[in-house]
């Protein structure tokens with residue numbers, strides 16, 4: 001029933017609510033935010049964003065800008081995905097990245113062939129823009145506006161973004 005998916009809402013657009021609005025607003029400006037616990041003796045960052053710290057359950061948690069750097073932990077090349085619009089993008093690289101601040105993040109690797117991928121490779125954040133589409137996601141108005149930017153990652157040094165200087169990464 002591949003034809004039936006045409007009427008389904010796009011699966012790549014986030015559900016934005018009052019809690020996650022700062023995250024998506026920052027992404028729209030090209031900045032990746034993390035949540036960091038302010039509780040004494042904890043102080044850990046986490047991702048995806050939660051209203052409480054997943055390590056100590058404190059609710060004393062704030063947004064902070066991430067460096068946008070990390071290393072590739074693992075990946076999987078997706079050859080088939082029937083959720084629109086992913087079917088038009090296959091193959092793509094679904095990945096888990098270890099952020100410099102510690103949290104592990106589900107994301108996508110762009111700008112890199114499958115053969116070039118390796119565990120531990122340095123990556124930097126980039127943002128994929130997606131027009132705010134359709135109505136079905138915008139019932140409360142949150143999805144209106146200039147559109148979303150979804151954080152993805154690309155190899156560090158591949159492009160005009162951050163490149164570590166004189167820094168050889170073992171492994």
Ligand SMILES: [Zn+2]
Pocket residue numbers: 037038039042043044053054055056057058
């Ligand atoms: Zn904590």
